[in-house]
Amino acid sequence: GCNSSGGSEGSNGGGGSGKVIKIATQTPLSGGSATLGESIKLGAQLALEENKKKFEDLGYKLQLQPYDDQADPKKGVANAQLIGSDKSILGVVGHLNSGVSIPSSEVYEKYKVPMVSPANTATEVTDRGLKTVNRIVARDDFQGPAGADFAINKLGAKKIFVIQDKTAYGTGLADAFKKAAEDAGAEILGYEGITVGEKDFNGVLTQVLSKKPDLVFFGGLYTEGGQLIRQARDKGIKIPFMGGDGMDSSTLVEIAGDAVTDVYYTSVAADASKTTEGKDFSSKYKEKFNKNVESYSAYGYDSMSVLLKGLEAAIEGSDGDLPAREKVAEEIRKIQDFQGVVTKVGFDDIGDNKFAKVYIYKFSEAKYPGVQEGEISK
Amino acid sequence: MSILTVSNLTKQFGGLVAVNSVDMTVEKGSITAVIGPNGAGKTTFFNLITGVYQPDNGNVQLGSTSLVGLKPHEISRHGIARTFQNIRLFSNITVLENVMVGLHKQLKAGIVGTLFQTKKVREEEQRAKEEAYHWLEYVGLAKHLNEDAQNLSYGAQRRLEIARALATKPKLLLLDEPAAGMNPRETRELTEFIHRMREDLDVTIVLIEHDMKLVMQISEQIFVLDHGEKIAEGKPAEIRNNVKVIEAYLGKSAVTPA
Amino acid sequence: MLADILQSLPQVLVDGIALGAIYAVIALGYTMVYGILELINFAHGEIFMTGAFIGVAMLILMTGMGWLAAMPAILALILVLVVTSILTGFMGVGIERMAYRPLRNSPKLITLISAIGVSFLLQDLVRFITEYKRGNYILTGPSMFNEQFSIKFSSISSSFSDAFFKTSTLILIIAVVIMMIGLDFFVNKTKWGMAMRAVAQDRETASLMSINVNKVISLTFFIGSALGGATGVLFAVQYGTIDPYIGFILGLKAFTAAVLGGIGNIRGAMAGGLMLGILEMFAAANLQLLTGGIFGAEYKDVFAFAILIVVLIFKPEGLFGKAVTEKV
Amino acid sequence: MSILQLKDINTYYGGIHALKGISISVEKGEIVTLIGSNGAGKSTTLKTISGQVLPKTGSVIYEGKDISKQPAHITAQTGIAHVPEGRRIFPRLTVKENLEMGAFIVKDKKVIKERMEQVFDYFPRLRERLTQKGGTMSGGEQQMLAMGRALMSKPSLLLLDEPSMGLAPVIVEQIFDIISDLNKEGMTILLVEQNAFQALQIANRGYVLQTGEIVMAGQGNELITNESVREAYLA
Amino acid sequence: MNKLTSKLKGNKLAQIILLVLYVLVTSLSLYLAQASVTAFLLLLFSLLLLYYTELPDRLKWLIAGVVLIGVIPFVSSTGPGYQSYMEVATVVGIYVAMALGLNIVVGLAGLLDLGFVAFFAIGAYTYGIFATGQAANFMPFGTFPLSGESFWIFILIGCFVAALFGVLLGIPVLRVKGDYLAIVTLGFGEIIRIVFNNLDKPVNITNGAMGLASVKPPEIFGYQFVYPNQFYFIVLAILFLVILAVRRFEFSKIGRSWKAVRENEIAAQSMGIHLVRTKLLAFAIGASFSGMMGVVFAAKQTFVDPTSFTLLESITILVMVILGGMGSVPGVILGAAVITILNLQVLTEVTNYLNQLSLDGVISFPEALAPAKMQRFIFGAILIIFAIYRPQGLIPSKNPVFDEESLKEGSKKHRKEQITVEPDKGFQA
Ligand SMILES: Nc1ncnc2c1ncn2[C@@H]1O[C@H](COP(=O)(O)OP(=O)(O)OP(=O)(O)O)[C@@H](O)[C@H]1O
Ligand SMILES: Nc1ncnc2c1ncn2[C@@H]1O[C@H](COP(=O)(O)OP(=O)(O)OP(=O)(O)O)[C@@H](O)[C@H]1O
Ligand SMILES: CC(C)C[C@H](N)C(=O)O
Numbered sequence A: 001g002c003n004s005s006g007g008s009e010g011s012n013g014g015g016g017s018g019k020v021i022k023i024a025t026q027t028p029l030s031g032g033s034a035t036l037g038e039s040i041k042l043g044a045q046l047a048l049e050e051n052k053k054k055f056e057d058l059g060y061k062l063q064l065q066p067y068d069d070q071a072d073p074k075k076g077v078a079n080a081q082l083i084g085s086d087k088s089i090l091g092v093v094g095h096l097n098s099g100v101s102i103p104s105s106e107v108y109e110k111y112k113v114p115m116v117s118p119a120n121t122a123t124e125v126t127d128r129g130l131k132t133v134n135r136i137v138a139r140d141d142f143q144g145p146a147g148a149d150f151a152i153n154k155l156g157a158k159k160i161f162v163i164q165d166k167t168a169y170g171t172g173l174a175d176a177f178k179k180a181a182e183d184a185g186a187e188i189l190g191y192e193g194i195t196v197g198e199k200d201f202n203g204v205l206t207q208v209l210s211k212k213p214d215l216v217f218f219g220g221l222y223t224e225g226g227q228l229i230r231q232a233r234d235k236g237i238k239i240p241f242m243g244g245d246g247m248d249s250s251t252l253v254e255i256a257g258d259a260v261t262d263v264y265y266t267s268v269a270a271d272a273s274k275t276t277e278g279k280d281f282s283s284k285y286k287e288k289f290n291k292n293v294e295s296y297s298a299y300g301y302d303s304m305s306v307l308l309k310g311l312e313a314a315i316e317g318s319d320g321d322l323p324a325r326e327k328v329a330e331e332i333r334k335i336q337d338f339q340g341v342v343t344k345v346g347f348d349d350i351g352d353n354k355f356a357k358v359y360i361y362k363f364s365e366a367k368y369p370g371v372q373e374g375e376i377s378k
Numbered sequence B: 001m002s003i004l005t006v007s008n009l010t011k012q013f014g015g016l017v018a019v020n021s022v023d024m025t026v027e028k029g030s031i032t033a034v035i036g037p038n039g040a041g042k043t044t045f046f047n048l049i050t051g052v053y054q055p056d057n058g059n060v061q062l063g064s065t066s067l068v069g070l071k072p073h074e075i076s077r078h079g080i081a082r083t084f085q086n087i088r089l090f091s092n093i094t095v096l097e098n099v100m101v102g103l104h105k106q107l108k109a110g111i112v113g114t115l116f117q118t119k120k121v122r123e124e125e126q127r128a129k130e131e132a133y134h135w136l137e138y139v140g141l142a143k144h145l146n147e148d149a150q151n152l153s154y155g156a157q158r159r160l161e162i163a164r165a166l167a168t169k170p171k172l173l174l175l176d177e178p179a180a181g182m183n184p185r186e187t188r189e190l191t192e193f194i195h196r197m198r199e200d201l202d203v204t205i206v207l208i209e210h211d212m213k214l215v216m217q218i219s220e221q222i223f224v225l226d227h228g229e230k231i232a233e234g235k236p237a238e239i240r241n242n243v244k245v246i247e248a249y250l251g252k253s254a255v256t257p258a
Numbered sequence C: 001m002l003a004d005i006l007q008s009l010p011q012v013l014v015d016g017i018a019l020g021a022i023y024a025v026i027a028l029g030y031t032m033v034y035g036i037l038e039l040i041n042f043a044h045g046e047i048f049m050t051g052a053f054i055g056v057a058m059l060i061l062m063t064g065m066g067w068l069a070a071m072p073a074i075l076a077l078i079l080v081l082v083v084t085s086i087l088t089g090f091m092g093v094g095i096e097r098m099a100y101r102p103l104r105n106s107p108k109l110i111t112l113i114s115a116i117g118v119s120f121l122l123q124d125l126v127r128f129i130t131e132y133k134r135g136n137y138i139l140t141g142p143s144m145f146n147e148q149f150s151i152k153f154s155s156i157s158s159s160f161s162d163a164f165f166k167t168s169t170l171i172l173i174i175a176v177v178i179m180m181i182g183l184d185f186f187v188n189k190t191k192w193g194m195a196m197r198a199v200a201q202d203r204e205t206a207s208l209m210s211i212n213v214n215k216v217i218s219l220t221f222f223i224g225s226a227l228g229g230a231t232g233v234l235f236a237v238q239y240g241t242i243d244p245y246i247g248f249i250l251g252l253k254a255f256t257a258a259v260l261g262g263i264g265n266i267r268g269a270m271a272g273g274l275m276l277g278i279l280e281m282f283a284a285a286n287l288q289l290l291t292g293g294i295f296g297a298e299y300k301d302v303f304a305f306a307i308l309i310v311v312l313i314f315k316p317e318g319l320f321g322k323a324v325t326e327k328v
Numbered sequence D: 001m002s003i004l005q006l007k008d009i010n011t012y013y014g015g016i017h018a019l020k021g022i023s024i025s026v027e028k029g030e031i032v033t034l035i036g037s038n039g040a041g042k043s044t045t046l047k048t049i050s051g052q053v054l055p056k057t058g059s060v061i062y063e064g065k066d067i068s069k070q071p072a073h074i075t076a077q078t079g080i081a082h083v084p085e086g087r088r089i090f091p092r093l094t095v096k097e098n099l100e101m102g103a104f105i106v107k108d109k110k111v112i113k114e115r116m117e118q119v120f121d122y123f124p125r126l127r128e129r130l131t132q133k134g135g136t137m138s139g140g141e142q143q144m145l146a147m148g149r150a151l152m153s154k155p156s157l158l159l160l161d162e163p164s165m166g167l168a169p170v171i172v173e174q175i176f177d178i179i180s181d182l183n184k185e186g187m188t189i190l191l192v193e194q195n196a197f198q199a200l201q202i203a204n205r206g207y208v209l210q211t212g213e214i215v216m217a218g219q220g221n222e223l224i225t226n227e228s229v230r231e232a233y234l235a
Numbered sequence E: 001m002n003k004l005t006s007k008l009k010g011n012k013l014a015q016i017i018l019l020v021l022y023v024l025v026t027s028l029s030l031y032l033a034q035a036s037v038t039a040f041l042l043l044l045f046s047l048l049l050l051y052y053t054e055l056p057d058r059l060k061w062l063i064a065g066v067v068l069i070g071v072i073p074f075v076s077s078t079g080p081g082y083q084s085y086m087e088v089a090t091v092v093g094i095y096v097a098m099a100l101g102l103n104i105v106v107g108l109a110g111l112l113d114l115g116f117v118a119f120f121a122i123g124a125y126t127y128g129i130f131a132t133g134q135a136a137n138f139m140p141f142g143t144f145p146l147s148g149e150s151f152w153i154f155i156l157i158g159c160f161v162a163a164l165f166g167v168l169l170g171i172p173v174l175r176v177k178g179d180y181l182a183i184v185t186l187g188f189g190e191i192i193r194i195v196f197n198n199l200d201k202p203v204n205i206t207n208g209a210m211g212l213a214s215v216k217p218p219e220i221f222g223y224q225f226v227y228p229n230q231f232y233f234i235v236l237a238i239l240f241l242v243i244l245a246v247r248r249f250e251f252s253k254i255g256r257s258w259k260a261v262r263e264n265e266i267a268a269q270s271m272g273i274h275l276v277r278t279k280l281l282a283f284a285i286g287a288s289f290s291g292m293m294g295v296v297f298a299a300k301q302t303f304v305d306p307t308s309f310t311l312l313e314s315i316t317i318l319v320m321v322i323l324g325g326m327g328s329v330p331g332v333i334l335g336a337a338v339i340t341i342l343n344l345q346v347l348t349e350v351t352n353y354l355n356q357l358s359l360d361g362v363i364s365f366p367e368a369l370a371p372a373k374m375q376r377f378i379f380g381a382i383l384i385i386f387a388i389y390r391p392q393g394l395i396p397s398k399n400p401v402f403d404e405e406s407l408k409e410g411s412k413k414h415r416k417e418q419i420t421v422e423p424d425k426g427f428q429a
C-alpha cells in the first residue's frame, strides 16, 4: 500500500551526547498483575542500564520508556500507537499477557517496532507470522502437552477435569492441555469456565465433586487458581491440581495456604536461584531495587539483552544515524545462540525461542517456589 | 347526533368499584359536565375513555368506532384530547414545544425525511411552529413561548394544557377540573373561554368541575357520579334541584347560589 | 440427567445460600439508599470492600498481638464485626455528606457520577494503603472457622449427595439472617423506619412532619453501610482472600439482586439476593448437563441475567415490588 | 398578643423576588386569610413561615421568638402545622401511616390513637380507607388526609394552603365548617384561598397579596364589600 | 477581566480575530514544539472557544471544519507525536459518536442504559468476523476474509445490525421503567459480552476469549488505511454525519416525541405518541451510531476481543453523557472529549512523565503510590469535583429559542383557516 505516515524522519530531541535511542517496556504496572509486570520492567531496566556504557561508546544514548498496559488490550494498543509514532523507540520488551500482546503486536508490526516478549505463551502470538514479534519463553502447545504428559504418565491421572478462566491465555493453555491429554488417552470429565475477578467457584467445584476425577487442571492465573484450590479442599476434594505458568507466583501460596499442597504447575520460567548466573542476577536485582526477584524478572532482563544485541548489530553500518526499525527487527530474528542468565535464546523463523524449556514444579508444603520435578526441552 | 356513547362502563381497583355500570351519551357540539363527590370516579371515567386504564366491562364508542382495547395514543388519533387533574406538562421543554408535541400526529416527517431535511419536512416544521404559536395566542400565552413549561404559574400551566390538547385537533375535548386553583375572576374568564372554544373550533366538550357556578353556567347536560354510579343526569336546573345530588354533592348552600 | 442434578442439589443449595446471603445484605444497602434518594449508590460495593479490608486488617493485627489465640474465635469475630460496621457506617455517612448532599437538588443522574467517582477513589485508596503496608494488595486473612462439616443428605435419600461446608458458612448464614430480621423490623415497625420511608417519598413534606431529613438520610446511609461493612468481614472470613476490586463485581450482582426483588423493597432485596446466589450456583453446576455440553458454567451469568430479564418482563416492578399504578 | 408576626419579609427563589417586604400579624385565636391571584406569593408566605424557604431579610416572630432562620423540622415541633398546596401526602404510605407521620414527635401510642379518632370524626372517609395507599386516593380524599395529618400534631397555629382546591362543594362546605370548628376550639389559623368569598366569610381578618406585596388589609367583611377586591378577586 | 468579556460580547469581529489569533498561536507552538501535549490540547481547546463565540452557526461549522480537517492534522504532522495525536483524536471521535448515541437514549428519551457498549461490540464483531478468516467456520459459501474494500459497506451493515439489536433489546425492555431499565440493559450488555467470549463452541463464531486478530484494514482503490492519521479522517467524516443527524433529529418531530416521553409518558401518549415505537426508535438510532463506530474500531485495532466491551466501558460512556450535560449535544461532545483525553493522554502523559522522573532518580515514590497506579484515584476525584461544581453538566442543555416575530406572521394564516371568530383578547388575566 501507500505509506503516508512515513516521510520526514525529522530531527529528534536528543542532541548533545549522541542520538537518543529509547526502548519501551509495556507491561501491567497497575491492576491485578502489577507485581509481575513491574518485575519485567525492572529486569529490563537493569539490562538496559548495564548496556548504557556500551552504546554511549557507539554514540547513542539509551533510554528506557516504560508503559503501563494495565493488562488491558485496548490500553496496550493505545500505548502501542504512542510507541509506534515515537521514532526514537526502537524496540519493546513486553507484554506480560498474551491477550494484550496479540493486538498490540499488530500495531508494532505496522510501525515495524520489534518486540521481545518475556512471558507470552499463547500460540497465536507468533503464529501470525509477524516479522517483529519474538518471545524467549515456551509456547502453550509445548507447555500444555508437557503438563499433560506429566499428569498422565507421572501422576497416573486417567480422568481429568479441566477448568479455565476464559481469557486468551487460560483458554489457549487449557485447550492445549486438553488436546494432549485426550491424545494420550485420558478421559476429560468436564471442561468448564470461570469468571475472572469472582471469588466463589463452588458451582464448578460441585461438578468436580460429583464427577470424581483424579486430577483437576486449571488454565488461568494465580488469583483465581488459589481461590479455586482452597475452595476445592474445603469441599473435601483432595485430588491433585495442576496449572500452568499463571500459577507460578508466591501469591498463590498466600491465597491457598495449606491447601496448596499437592498442587503441580508447569512453568516456562526457570528458577533463577538454580544457577550461578541466576544467583548473581538475583543479588544484583535485590541490591538495585531492594526487591526479591519474581519468576519473570530474569526474563525481562534477558529479553532486553536480546533486544539490545539485535540493536547493536543493526547499528553497525548505520553511520551514527538511528538504525531503521526493520533492520533492528531483522537482526533480532537472526540471533541464534545468545546466552542469557536464565535461558539460551535462538529464534526460529516465526520468532519462537528454540531453546525454551518447560519446568514442572510441585508444592508439597505452603512455600513458594515449589520443588522442581522436571525440566523438559524440545 | 351523539358523538360519545358510553355503556355499562365498569372499573374496579381491587375491591373498590371506581366506576360502576355507567351509561352516558354526549351530543355532538355540546358542553357536558361530569360532577360528583371526591372519589366518585370522575377522573377514572376519563381515564377509561382515553385508554389510560382499560375497563373491566362495558363499551366506549366515539361516533361509530369502539375505543375499548385501544391504546391512549390510538384514541388520541381518533380525536379525543384531554387535560389532567394533576397537571402533566412536559416540564423541561419550552411552552411552544409543548404545543408542538400536540401537533405530533398531524406531522408526516419520517426518519428519512428528517435526516435529509427535505423541503417538505422543513416547511412542515415551520408550519408546525406557526400553528403552535397560534394556539398559544389563542389561550393567551404567546409571550411565554420560549419559557420552560415548569416555570409558568399554575393558572398558565392549566391554559397550556388546554392549548396542547387543542393542537391535536380533537373532536372531543375532556377537561379535568380546569378551574381548580383559579380565583373567581379567572374562573369567569375560563367560562367564557370554554364557550368560545366550542364556537370557534367545533369541538364537543366534557368537563369535570367542582365549581358549581361554572358548571351551571356553561353546561347543557350534567351527569352526576357518586360511588362510581351515575345517580342523576339532566339540565343544570334539574340537577340543581335534585335531592339526591344536593345530599351527595352540592350541599345545602348550593341551593341558594351566591 | 435429572438424577445427576438432584444428586448435587444439596451442595448447590448450601453454596448458593451462602453466596446469596452475601448478595442479599449488600443488596439491602443498595435498596435502602435507593429507596430514600432514588440513587444507585455505586460506591456501596466499595464500602463492602472496605469493610472486608478493615475486618481482615483487624484480624491480622489481633493475630499479631496474640489476641486471636487468647479469646474464643467467635468473640473475636463479633468484636471485629461491630467495630467494622461502626467504621463503615460512619464512612457511609461521610460519603453522603461530601459527595451526595451537595447534589441533592441537582438532576438525579449527576449523583450517579459522583457515586462512581467515590467508588474509584475508594478502590484506589484501599489498594494504596494495603499495598503500602504489605507490598501486595491481595490480602489473605488468618484462617478461621475452617472446620468442615457435611450434612448427610444421603441418609435422607440416596438420590442426594452429602453437602459439604465450613463453620464459617454457618456463621455467615446466621449472621445474615439476624441482620435481615433486625433491619426489617426496624424499617417496618419503628418510627424511624417509617420516617425513612416518608423521607423517601417526599422530603419537603417530611420536614413539615418534624422529621429532620438530613438526620434520616444519614441514618439510612449509616445502617446500609454498616451492614455492607459487616458483610465484607463475613465475606473475608468465608472466602479468605480479598482485593480492592471485589466490590465492583459483587456490588453489581447485589444491585441486580435488589432489582430482581423490587428495588426499594427490603424483603425483596433479601429474596432477590438469595435467589440470585442459588441460581448462579445452580447454573454453574448444571448448565453443562442441562444443555448437553453446549453451554457450560461460563454462561452462568447469562443464565442469571436472562432470568432477571424474564422476571422483569412479567413483573416489571420486581418480585416483591408492588405495582404502583400511577394515579392519573 | 400576636402569635405570629412577619416583619418586612423578602423571599427569593434564585433571582425571582417572590415576597417584597411583607408584614403580617396573626393574633391568637384568629382566622386570618391571604387572598390574591395566581403567583401572588401566598404559598411562598406560608413556606417562609414553616421554614421551607428562608427569607433573605426580615423576621418571622412566633410566640415571641424569631424563627425565620429555623429549619422546617424544628418549626414543625413548636406547634405550627402546614398543610401544603397540592396536599403532598406520602403516596406509598397507607392512610394510617400518613396520619401517624403527622404525630411524629408524639411518643405516646395512646395519644396518637386518640387523635386519630378525632380526625376520623372530622373525616369519616379516612376511617374507611385506613390501609389504602395514599397515592391512590382521589383528589378530595387526599385533601382530607392532608388536613387530618396536620391535625395529628395538635398544632396551635395551622397554615392551610388552598384547602378547598378540587373539592366537591359539599366537602368545601365541610372543610370550612371544620376550619371554623377548629378555630372555635382555640386553634389559630392562617388560611390561603382562591375561594376568596368563602374564606373572607369565616375569617376575622384578611390580607390581599399582589405580586409579592400586600396591597390591602382589613376585617373579613370589610374586604368582601370592598369594591376593588370584588372587582379583582370575587367577580 | 470582566470588562474584557463584556466588551467582547456582541463584538463578532473581535471574537473572530481573537479566535484566529488563538488558533495561530497554538498551532505555531505545536508546529514548533513538536511533542508538546499542552500545545496540542490548547489547539483543541480552540474548538470550545469557537463554540462560545457568537458567530453565525454556518461560520462556526466552517471554522471548525478548517481547524479539524486542515489545521490540526497539518501542524501536528511534522513531529514524532503526529500519529499519537491522531490516534487520540481518532479515539475521541469514536467516543464522541457513541456518547451522542447514548445521549439520544438517556438524554433525550430518558431511558437509562447501562449496557450501551454492547452495540459497539456488535458493530466491531460484525466487521471482525467477516474481515478475518473467522466467517469461514460457519459460512459455507464465500471466501473469507473479505477484502478491506468491504469496510465501507460494513459501516452501513454495522449500523443496521446494531440498530436491529437495539430494537431487539428494546422490545422486552420497554415494559420496565427507570432504574429497572438500567439493570435490564446492564444485563443485556453483560450477556452480549459473555456470549461473544464463549461463542467459540459449539461453532467457532467469535473465536472466544482469543479474539479476532489481523482484521483487514479498510481499503479503497488499493489505498490502505492503516495509520491513525488515516483513520482520523474516516472518523471525522462519520462523526460529521452523526452530529448532523443528531441535530436534525433533536429538533424534529421525532426528537420532540423523545423529549415528551422523557418528561411524561402518560401525557405523551395522550398526544398521540406511540410509546413503544418512539422508545424503540431511540434505542435503534442510538445503537446505530455505536455500531458504525464499532466497525471503525475493529478496523483500526485490527483486533477484536470481548475485553474491550466491559461494563466499565458502558459506564464510562454514560459518564461522558451525564458529565457533559444530558441532552446537550455540545455538552456531550465536550464530555466525551474531556474524558477520553483525560484517560488516554493526560493521565498517561502525566504518569509517564512522573515515571521518567523517578527512573532518573529525580523523585521517588513509595511503590504503592506509583503514579501509574493512581489513575483511578485521580479519575475518581475528578468525577466528584466535576459533579459537584457542574451539576448540570459541562454545557447544560438548552431549549431552542424561537423567534416570536416570525411566528406571529405565520400564525395569522392559521387563524383564517380554522377560526371564524376573532379570538384575540379572551382568556387572558
Ligand atoms: N390507580 C388506582 N388504584 C386504586 N384505586 C384508585 C386508583 N385510581 C382511583 N382509585 C380510586 O377510585 C376512586 C375514584 O377515583 P377518581 O380519581 O376517579 O375520583 P374523582 O371522582 O376524580 O375524585 P376527585 O374529584 O376528588 O378528583 C377513588 O376512591 C380512588 O381512591
Ligand atoms: N420553586 C420555585 N422556584 C422558582 N420560582 C418559584 C417557585 N415557587 C414559586 N415561584 C414563583 O414565586 C412566585 C410566587 O409563587 P407562589 O407559589 O407563592 O404563588 P401563589 O400565590 O401561591 O400562587 P397560586 O395561587 O398559583 O398557588 C411566582 O411568581 C412563582 O412563579
Ligand atoms: C504471566 C503469565 C500467566 C502470562 C501468560 N503466559 C500469557 O501469555 O498471558
Ligand SMILES: [Mg+2]
Pocket (backbone or CB within 6 Å): B042, B043, B044, B085, D138, D139
Ligand atoms: Mg378527579
Ligand SMILES: [Mg+2]
Pocket (backbone or CB within 6 Å): D042, D043, D044, D085, D161
Ligand atoms: Mg399557591
